[in-house]
Amino acid sequence: MIGIISVATVRHRHRILLLGALMACGNALAVSFAPSVAQHLFLPLLAIVFAWVTMAILSLRIRPARFVLAPQVRGFLTPAAAWPVYLALSCLVPLSVQLGALMRAGRQEDLWWPEPIFDSPWLIIVALLVVEAWRGHGAQLRPEGVRQSYALGSLVIPWEAAPIAYLAPRTKRPMTLRLGYAEPQLVRRIGFPLSRHALRTDNVDATFLSAAIQHYVDHPEHRTAIGTQEEYRRLLAELSGSDGQQQAREVGTDRQADAGRIPQASTSPITRSGDV
Structure with missing residues (x-):
C-alpha cells in the first residue's frame, strides 16, 4: 500500500507540491490577516504534517532495484523518491506560520528588524527541499x-x-x-x-x-x-x-x-x- 501511494506521489509530485505551496500561502495569509481562522486550522494542519512525516519515514524503506528510461536523457536514471516530497510538504506548513507572523508584525509596525535575517536560513533550507523534491534528483x-x-x-x-x-x-x-x-x-x-x-x-x-x-x-x-x-x-x-x-x-x-x-x-x- 505504501509503495502504491509513493508511486502516485512521485508521478504527480509537481501538482502535489504546487497544492502544498498554495495551502502554505493560504495559511500564511490567515496567520497574518485572520488569526482566529488560523487557530481553527492549527490542529488539522498539525495532523496533516504528522501524516506527511510518517509517510516520509515509511517511504524511505522503498529501494527499487531498477532504472528509469527518460526520453529527454540518454541514460539509465534511478527512480525519483517520494520521501523528499513528503518532507518538503511537511516543512512548508511551519514556514507558512513563520512568514505569516512576520507579515502580521510588519503590518502592525512591531517587526524587529533582524528577525527576517534570522528566519532567512530556514526559508533557504525549505526552498532547497522543494527544489530537490520537484526535480527528483538521483x-x-x-x-x-x-x-x-x-x-x-x-x-x-x-x-x-x-x-x-x-x-x-x-x-x-x-x-x-x-x-x-x-x-x-x-x-x-x-x-x-x-x-x-x-x-x-x-x-x-x-x-x-x-x-x-x-x-x-x-x-x-x-x-x-x-x-x-x-x-x-x-x-x-x-x-x-x-x-x-x-x-x-x-x-x-x-x-x-x-x-x-x-x-x-x-x-x-x-x-x-x-x-x-
Whole structure:
C-alpha cells in the first residue's frame, strides 16, 4: 500500500507540491490577516504534517532495484523518491506560520528588524527541499559516465575514472553508495555537490546500483548503448545471473585491495524491492 501511494506521489509530485505551496500561502495569509481562522486550522494542519512525516519515514524503506528510461536523457536514471516530497510538504506548513507572523508584525509596525535575517536560513533550507523534491534528483548512468545531481551542483564521473562502488558492511539500506576512483583527477564537481565520493541510494537498491556501475566499468563495449530499452533488458539479464554478480564483486574487491584505501565490498545478493 505504501509503495502504491509513493508511486502516485512521485508521478504527480509537481501538482502535489504546487497544492502544498498554495495551502502554505493560504495559511500564511490567515496567520497574518485572520488569526482566529488560523487557530481553527492549527490542529488539522498539525495532523496533516504528522501524516506527511510518517509517510516520509515509511517511504524511505522503498529501494527499487531498477532504472528509469527518460526520453529527454540518454541514460539509465534511478527512480525519483517520494520521501523528499513528503518532507518538503511537511516543512512548508511551519514556514507558512513563520512568514505569516512576520507579515502580521510588519503590518502592525512591531517587526524587529533582524528577525527576517534570522528566519532567512530556514526559508533557504525549505526552498532547497522543494527544489530537490520537484526535480527528483538521483544517480544517472550515461554513455559517458555516471552523474549525480543535487539542488546546488552535480558530480560527473567519467567511465575512464574507473569508479569502484562499495557498500558499508552490515548496512541493510544505506543512504549512500561510497565511491573510490582509479583516476580521481578525472572526476568533476559542478557547483556544490554534497560529496565527491558518494552517490545517493535513498531511492534505489544500493547493491543493484553498485553491480550496474561495476558492469560498465568492466565492459566498456556496452557503454554506448546505455539509455536504450534493448541495453536495459540485457543489463537486467546480466545482473540477474549469480555468476555475473559474483564476478563483479570479485573484480571490485580485487581493485579495492590493490588501491589499499577502499574497504572490502559487501557480498549481499542483489534483491528486487518492487517497482516504485
